[in-house]
Amino acid sequence: MRLLVLGGTKFLSLSVAQQAVDRGWEVTCACRGSSPVPDGATHLPWDRSTDAPIGLQEGTWDAVVDVARLPSHVRRAVEIVARPHWVFVSTINVYADNGSSAMEPLVEPVSDDVDLAEDPDAYGPMKVACEEIVATGTTSSMIVRPGLIVGPGDGSGRFSYWPDRLSRGGEVLAPGSPDDVVQVIDVRDLAAWILDACEARTTGAFDAVGQLLGLGDLLDEVAAGVSDGVSGRRAFTWVDSDFLTEQGVEPWAGDGSVPLWLPRPEYDGMMSHSPQPALDTGLRLRPVAETAHDTLGETAVGISPEREAEVLAAWHTRQASPAENG
The missing domain is CATH 3.40.50.720 (NAD(P)-binding Rossmann-like Domain)
Known part of the structure; x- marks a missing residue:
């Protein structure tokens, strides 16, 4: 070729x-x-x-x-x-x-x-x-x-924030709900499928996305992929999306953001496209845990440890306040 x-x-x-x-x-x-x-x-x-x-x-x-x-x-x-x-x-x-x-x-x-x-x-x-x-x-x-392409060499640091964060252990700010659907596709899998399509002269339009996962399941896979590097116990604290917005936390990507988090329901569809047509033409997807393992130590961009601790403290105060909880 x-x-x-x-x-x-x-x-x-x-x-x-x-x-x-x-x-x-x-x-x-x-x-x-x-x-x-x-x-x-x-x-x-x-x-x-x-x-x-x-x-x-x-x-x-x-x-x-x-x-x-x-x-x-x-x-x-x-x-x-x-x-x-x-x-x-x-x-x-x-x-x-x-x-x-x-x-x-x-x-x-x-x-x-x-x-x-x-x-x-x-x-x-x-x-x-x-x-x-x-x-x-x-x-x-x-x-x-x-959709969201992840894996080695991703300079955005979006996905690799999570391997980095979970490898440090401790209380982890988890955004939204564990049932919020997310999708990631490893750059190596996408590239391999593109080359197969070149060889087969595949035609048509395809969504190139990963398997549908709840955010909780994805974070569990990331944790499994970096388990050798964990410095201590970790515990997820799920923080409501509306509260994160009130606190000025940015979604999706960038400095100060909690990566992969998107406000719902207005972005429900962005991370829930079907991978099946692409799978039917030969796309093969590796486990998220493998991607997490291979990106640990790469550029990680997101909310700082200090800011994460501030938001978690505010969340715990909100949860403990009788006035806020009716």
């Missing part, structure tokens, strides 16, 4: 390129090259805001994997390399209703490039536009819509 990866130096595209090399494929990574491509892959320098290099225009590949988010980047690449089978990595943020797990309707596309620092809500709409460009401009294509 001759594979063109538009990217190949970070997280998912890096895993795709590395695993393709490991399979013995002929891999070309077209990217700026600010980070090295995997050993065994060919680097084709290309800033996608500029004209394509001759090597891209004259090259022949069996499949293309693209993770871009800017419509102009996808449009330019499709105009040049339309014949191979395309796998475009989109996102579940293309769906208009976060409260539903249905694969429709999609948000209205935004066909112009938007700076996400100025308008982060343009991410999903731009991805819809990219999907349309791929679907109409290539001879064969597959659209992959991942």
Whole structure:
């Protein structure tokens, strides 16, 4: 297989390129090259805001994997390399209703490039536009819509907050309800499935998500994966979502957040998409415990220990107050 990866130096595209090399494929990574491509892959320098290099225009590949988010980047690449089978990595943020797990309707596309620092809500709409460009401009294509991608090399520190936190033991602030449904997919599993789809020339649109788990079950799996590193006993204290909001705790990701927590029910659908169609085409998912074990010690971003202790203390005070509890 001759594979063109538009990217190949970070997280998912890096895993795709590395695993393709490991399979013995002929891999070309077209990217700026600010980070090295995997050993065994060919680097084709290309800033996608500029004209394509001759090597891209004259090259022949069996499949293309693209993770871009800017419509102009996808449009330019499709105009040049339309014949191979395309796998475009989109996102579940293309769906208009976060409260539903249905694969429709999609948000209205935004066909112009938007700076996400100025308008982060343009991410999903731009991805819809990219999907349309791929679907109409290539001879064969597959659209992959991942949910939360986790695993080694994730610089966001969202998932790896939990292996880090649970390895320290003690009283753990657990957000919302243990029954709140969450999904994560290991980057290595996603990359392997994408490569299988390239080889099989799989077509259609798929939600690339993990198994449906209650947050309590997911945290138990994380705990199992880092059990060798636990410094002491741990106990989960489940803190109501409304209380977390009152306390100014951020959801989902970033400094000061409790990662993976989303307000319910308005985000019920965002973490409850069906993995079955992807499983039916060969997606294989490793246990969350394995991902937790392999990400312990990586970048972890979330609420600080001091702030967590403050919120827990306030929660215990609330629970002990007769006035608050009627």
